Amino acid sequence: DTDLQTVGPLAPTAADDGSLIDILVLYSTGVGTDVGTAVVEGYVDQFMAYTNLSYANSNIDQRVMLVGLEEVTYDDTGKDLNTTLGDVTIGNVPNAHTLRDTYHADLVVFLVRQTNPNSCAGLAWVQTVVSGAFEDTGYSTMNACSFGSGVFAHELGHNMGAQHDWYVNTNPNPYTYAHGHIDPTAGFRTIMSYSNKCNDLAVSCPRVAYFSNPNLTHSGAPMGIPGGTKSDCTLGSANSNTCDADVHLTFNNTAVNTSRFRPSGITWTGDTNTDWNNANNWEMPEGYNGNAGTVNRVPRQIDNVIIPSGAPRYPTLSSGNAYARELIIETGAQLTMNGGTLTVYGDWTEEGTGQFNGTAGTVIMGGALDQTITQNNPSNFHHLQLGDGSTQTIGLASNLDVNGDLTFNSGVRFEASNRTLRVGGDWQDDGNGFSADTSTVIFDGATQTANKITSTNLINEDFSEGDGGGCDCFSSKLPPGWIRESADGHGWLGGELTDSGEAIRWDNSPDAWLFTTAVRLSVGVTYQISYEYEHYFNGDTDVLTVYVGNNP
Numbered sequence: 001d002t003d004l005q006t007v008g009p010l011a012p013t014a015a016d017d018g019s020l021i022d023i024l025v026l027y028s029t030g031v032g033t034d035v036g037t038a039v040v041e042g043y044v045d046q047f048m049a050y051t052n053l054s055y056a057n058s059n060i061d062q063r064v065m066l067v068g069l070e071e072v073t074y075d076d077t078g079k080d081l082n083t084t085l086g087d088v089t090i091g092n093v094p095n096a097h098t099l100r101d102t103y104h105a106d107l108v109v110f111l112v113r114q115t116n117p118n119s120c121a122g123l124a125w126v127q128t129v130v131s132g133a134f135e136d137t138g139y140s141t142m143n144a145c146s147f148g149s150g151v152f153a154h155e156l157g158h159n160m161g162a163q164h165d166w167y168v169n170t171n172p173n174p175y176t177y178a179h180g181h182i183d184p185t186a187g188f189r190t191i192m193s194y195s196n197k198c199n200d201l202a203v204s205c206p207r208v209a210y211f212s213n214p215n216l217t218h219s220g221a222p223m224g225i226p227g228g229t230k231s232d233c234t235l236g237s238a239n240s241n242t243c244d245a246d247v248h249l250t251f252n253n254t255a256v257n258t259s260r261f262r263p264s265g266i267t268w269t270g271d272t273n274t275d276w277n278n279a280n281n282w283e284m285p286e287g288y289n290g291n292a293g294t295v296n297r298v299p300r301q302i303d304n305v306i307i308p309s310g311a312p313r314y315p316t317l318s319s320g321n322a323y324a325r326e327l328i329i330e331t332g333a334q335l336t337m338n339g340g341t342l343t344v345y346g347d348w349t350e351e352g353t354g355q356f357n358g359t360a361g362t363v364i365m366g367g368a369l370d371q372t373i374t375q376n377n378p379s380n381f382h383h384l385q386l387g388d389g390s391t392q393t394i395g396l397a398s399n400l401d402v403n404g405d406l407t408f409n410s411g412v413r414f415e416a417s418n419r420t421l422r423v424g425g426d427w428q429d430d431g432n433g434f435s436a437d438t439s440t441v442i443f444d445g446a447t448q449t450a451n452k453i454t455s456t457n458l459i460n461e462d463f464s465e466g467d468g469g470g471c472d473c474f475s476s477k478l479p480p481g482w483i484r485e486s487a488d489g490h491g492w493l494g495g496e497l498t499d500s501g502e503a504i505r506w507d508n509s510p511d512a513w514l515f516t517t518a519v520r521l522s523v524g525v526t527y528q529i530s531y532e533y534e535h536y537f538n539g540d541t542d543v544l545t546v547y548v549g550n551n552p
Helices: 029-034 037-057 081-090 096-102 132-137 149-159 196-200 247-259
Strands: 002-004 020-027 063-071 107-112 122-127 139-143 213-218 221-223 265-268 282-286 293-295 304-307 321-324 327-329 334-344 348-350 355-365 371-374 383-386 392-396 400-402 406-408 412-415 420-423 427-429 440-443 450-452 483-486 512-515 529-537 540-548
Touching: 020 037, 020 096, 020 247, 029 037, 029 063, 029 107, 037 063, 037 149, 037 512, 063 096, 081 107, 081 122, 081 139, 096 107, 107 149, 122 132, 122 149, 139 149, 149 247, 213 247, 327 334, 348 355, 383 400
Parallel strands: 020 063, 020 107, 107 139, 265 304, 304 327, 321 334, 327 348, 334 355, 348 371, 355 383, 371 392, 383 406, 392 412, 400 420, 406 427, 420 440, 427 450
Antiparallel strands: 122 139, 213 221, 265 282, 282 293, 483 512, 529 540
16 A cells, blocks of 8 residues: 655535545456456445445444446556556546546546455555645555455545554554554454454454444454554554554544545536526536536436525426435525426435425435435425335434325335424335334325335345346355455355355355345334254255244
8 A cells, every 4th residue: 555645635615525435436348357247336336335334333424425337448467456556546547537537536446357366455545644636646456356345445445544553554644543453352453454463473353344443342342542542653563552543533534635536516507597407507517626627417316416596597397307416405596396306315405595396296315325304494395205215214304394295115214303294195104114203294185195014124135146146156246235244255155056045155164244234223113033044964954944033
């Protein structure tokens, strides 16, 4: 991993507040040939899920979001990671820089061929000074390997200012506490740590899905050391795990700067007319935040939409499908919807006197990460759909007025807090996802129907070939959103080995962990977990079915 020092923090910009770091993943021609697009997509889904899981575990404020995944024409034959990192950084990888600007990616990860099937390696520039100029080197490279989730999170960590543990790295920049933590006695190491210290002591220290944080514990031991405790550890020293280590704080400090390497906001101008779908009514900076050009385009799923005050005219959505990541209606501004569908993947925010007038059409809150709705009076939705079928949480930061139908898709959790909800149409809860808390629901329509499903499957996975992509007994494939953690990637295999689906662990493979998609549990709800365990040996099969909760 390579240090780089630069100066000059970026100035604040709308929409890029440090809560999201936009990631573009590129992969070489060789990876596309050897692995295939569908498998690469599965890898990246796992990498992103693991990274965000680790952030949540570690109380890190930010999350990463995949804004693009592209194959590039690049021959990585015989090239080591130093070469590929240099090439993607200086522009020797065709279209890499253009794609970064197009997708407004704060950071870029370049996947190249895996030369050793039992090893997954990566290399990245380190943000040793919190600086806007570091955007030039906001790149990392790694092998395209099925068990690369920890490597992916690790290399992005370098781009965000994190160093290795003190046993192998004593660089005090950007902060003395920007180090991973390793504890041979408790037997663990955090994501930015190497295993060298434990190897030298002949003990096992498996990596855990956490970044160093002295406020958390694992096996009874702190997972970091508070900043200001000690910063004079030397390479290979016996007391190296007594020096400052708090990557969680490092990331929270560098997130805003990193999120501004590429601007993600698109602003309504209203220069031509009131049509949302007219590109000439929108302006978006494209390129480095300090020297970006301007393009006209209709908002995409990855763009933060800003409807500013003082526009000559305000947008109307009448038909078709429209998209926004975050939607911000500034004070004095307004958005009208009289048809079509608007899908929002981030927060919905009406600032001050900003107003939304929905007389027809449907708004879908469909983000993969947690979302919040903030609505002003007298704003109103027509039809509002919460969730897109995946597991997510949507919070309510204001009262809510829906003149049409309010639908809760299966998998969503809607936290109403102490707010008042007015619903003029039907109430359809398809997944028992409404968390009432101390809220009030008022049905103020003429003729209404309320449907509430009282039980649902949060996870129902049979590991069929269609979900896992097949087993082949060698390649490890999992259902979308699931991730594995093991030494060599082969602790668990997905897909079908026989006529039925199963997650397979060979008796001679290392221990491994298999993580499902995230599930939010509610107080006062009864949950049931069941799974079937089969043991094959010399043609004999032992079957054990386990239930936790109520026996069906």
